Amino acid sequence: MKPIQAGLLGIGTVGSGVFHVLQRNQEEIRRRAGRGIEITMVADLDTARAQAVVGEGVQVVNDARAVIANPDIDIVIELIGGYRIARDLVMEAIAAGKHVVTANKALLAVHGTEIFEAAHRRGVMVNFEAAVAGGIPIIKALREGLTANSIEWIAGIINGTTNFILSEMRDKGLDFDVALKDAQRLGYAEADPTFDIEGVDAAHKATIMSAIAFGIPVQFDKAYVEGITKLGAQDIRYAEQLGYRIKLLGITKRSFDPATGALKGIELRVHPSLVPARRLIANVEGAMNAVMVQGDAVGTTLYYGKGAGSEPTASAVIADLVDITRLHTADAAHRVPHLAFQPDQMSDAPVLPMSEVVTSYYLRLRVADQAGVLAKVTGLLAAAGISIDAMLQRPAGAGAETDGERGVPQTDLIILTHTVREGTMNEVLAQMQGLPTVLAPIVRIRKEELA
Numbered sequence: 178m179k180p181i182q183a184g185l186l187g188i189g190t191v192g193s194g195v196f197h198v199l200q201r202n203q204e205e206i207r208r209r210a211g212r213g214i215e216i217t218m219v220a221d222l223d224t225a226r227a228q229a230v231v232g233e234g235v236q237v238v239n240d241a242r243a244v245i246a247n248p249d250i251d252i253v254i255e256l257i258g259g260y261r262i263a264r265d266l267v268m269e270a271i272a273a274g275k276h277v278v279t280a281n282k283a284l285l286a287v288h289g290t291e292i293f294e295a296a297h298r299r300g301v302m303v304n305f306e307a308a309v310a311g312g313i314p315i316i317k318a319l320r321e322g323l324t325a326n327s328i329e330w331i332a333g334i335i336n337g338t339t340n341f342i343l344s345e346m347r348d349k350g351l352d353f354d355v356a357l358k359d360a361q362r363l364g365y366a367e368a369d370p371t372f373d374i375e376g377v378d379a380a381h382k383a384t385i386m387s388a389i390a391f392g393i394p395v396q397f398d399k400a401y402v403e404g405i406t407k408l409g410a411q412d413i414r415y416a417e418q419l420g421y422r423i424k425l426l427g428i429t430k431r432s433f434d435p436a437t438g439a440l441k442g443i444e445l446r447v448h449p450s451l452v453p454a455r456r457l458i459a460n461v462e463g464a465m466n467a468v469m470v471q472g473d474a475v476g477t478t479l480y481y482g483k484g485a486g487s488e489p490t491a492s493a494v495i496a497d498l499v500d501i502t503r504l505h506t507a508d509a510a511h512r513v514p515h516l517a518f519q520p521d522q523m524s525d526a527p528v529l530p531m532s533e534v535v536t537s538y539y540l541r542l543r544v545a546d547q548a549g550v551l552a553k554v555t556g557l558l559a560a561a562g563i564s565i566d567a568m569l570q571r572p573a574g575a576g577a578e579t580d581g582e583r584g585v586p587q588t589d590l591i592i593l594t595h596t597v598r599e600g601t602m603n604e605v606l607a608q609m610q611g612l613p614t615v616l617a618p619i620v621r622i623r624k625e626e627l628a
């Protein structure tokens with residue numbers, strides 16, 4: 178049989194990896210797919226660079242629409258990125274009856290509903306393994322391997338750039354900015370790295386996983402998003418002293434009413450989290466990703482590997498090409514549904530507001546070092562029914578022995594709490610912040626036991 182022909186839109190970090198791996202392993206891939214897979218046309222704005230990557234045998238154009246219009250091409254691979262042009266091109270490729278492979282989590286988290294509906298109507302596949310945790314086959318695990326389970330929660334380190342930055346800061350004492358530059362140089366960061374450091378990229382990926390795990394539409398606009406830019410080095414240190422590591426986690430979870438047992442909705446959130454240092458996931462370092470999935474039948478499973486970079490991401494893109502090649506002639510009923518659940522079987526369970534999330538907390542308060550302060554702080558927690566798990570008091574550090582303006586001696590109080598509703602915690606934090614003996618904005622980091 179003739180090889181299936183694919184057209185590539187965008188040949189940067191990931192696109193060049195796809196081209197090279199497909200070429201290097203073409204014989205094995207052909208034996209697995211049952212048919213050869215060839216990239217016969219490439220579009221990139223920088224045609225000279227693109228031509229240098231693919232050599233003379235492959236047609237290079239600067240207009241992505243020329244690839245979509247080519248009748249010999251059955252699969253369009255979108256590796257441009259971003260929401261705007263990529264959305265139009267993917268929709269046009271679907272309308273033209275092409276299957277699509279994309280690594281673009283931003284696109285799917287925001288426009289996924291529209292894209293999957295269009296693909297379903299047109300009878301084509303949109304595959305996106307590379308969009309979540311790069312080379313780790315997590316989409317396949319969730320959609321196929323774990324299909325027997327009622328998924329209870331997913332928690333993952335799903336942004337390589339921020340995990341790399343946190344590791345470099347902790348291990349080598351590097352400054353945030355230096356570590357970020359290194360992550361950009363290594364090809365981990367998004368075109369706009371604020372997406373990485375502000376938690377947006379992780380939230381895109383968590384949004385996609387929430388849809389697949391719980392059969393809800395992709396709803397990025399409902400996600401709670403907090404990045405690592407406000408994390409202080411001293412919090413990383415204090416967390417260690419208490420037996421925890423701080424990781425940027427993407428979390429999605431079914432939440433039940435404790436009184437009735439009824440499903441309240443779905444938690445969907447990204448924020449720095451304290452994780453017990455003894456957990457495997459707490460020891461995932463550098464640009465590596467790891468995703469924990471808790472299913473009712475299988476229990477806890479963990480997926481670990483490279484979540485970013487040229488060839489690791491290419492590995493996932495090519496797996497999608499192979500799946501499409503195998504299923505090309507099968508009708509929609511025989512394919513794996515885009516979001517794991519059949520399109521007419523989606524749930525309308527709401528994504529919960531952050532105030533309804535129940536979790537535990539790390540609090541750091543800069544307080545006046547005087548009698549009765551601790552009692553006031555813990556009194557507010559007690560009045561709200563919030564129980565304390567552990568506590569530290571530490572000197573405020575060199576140069577911070579006294580409060581600048583008022584000259585009051587000061588100290589740091591670090592408190593770990595047991596679980597409480599976030600809305601309740603917010604009220605207590607507002608009261609604490611109002612105490613005259615609390616001298617600086619209170620630091621609050623959520624804590625996940627992941628058990």
Ligand SMILES: NC(=O)c1ccc[n+]([C@@H]2O[C@H](COP(=O)([O-])OP(=O)(O)OC[C@H]3O[C@@H](n4cnc5c(N)ncnc54)[C@H](O)[C@@H]3O)[C@@H](O)[C@H]2O)c1
Pocket residue numbers: 186187188189190191192220221222223239240241256257258259262280281282283307308311364365366367368484485486487490
């Ligand atoms: N880099 C990674 O590790 C990684 C991992 C997983 C997913 N992704 C995703 O993969 C996608 C590509 O990322 P990348 O790192 O390869 O980006 P990149 O910037 O290295 O490559 C994008 C390429 O698209 C080209 N391009 C831009 N506009 C174009 C247009 N209108 N028509 C044709 N070509 C155009 C650029 O010239 C560039 O060569 C993004 O959606 C990204 O989020 C990247």
Ligand SMILES: N[C@@H](CCO)C(=O)O
Pocket residue numbers: 308310311335336337338339365366367373378484485486
């Ligand atoms: N910028 C992303 C690339 C992989 O999606 C990361 O750092 O994880």
Ligand code: NA
Pocket residue numbers: 306307308309310311312313314315316493
């Ligand atoms: Na993946």
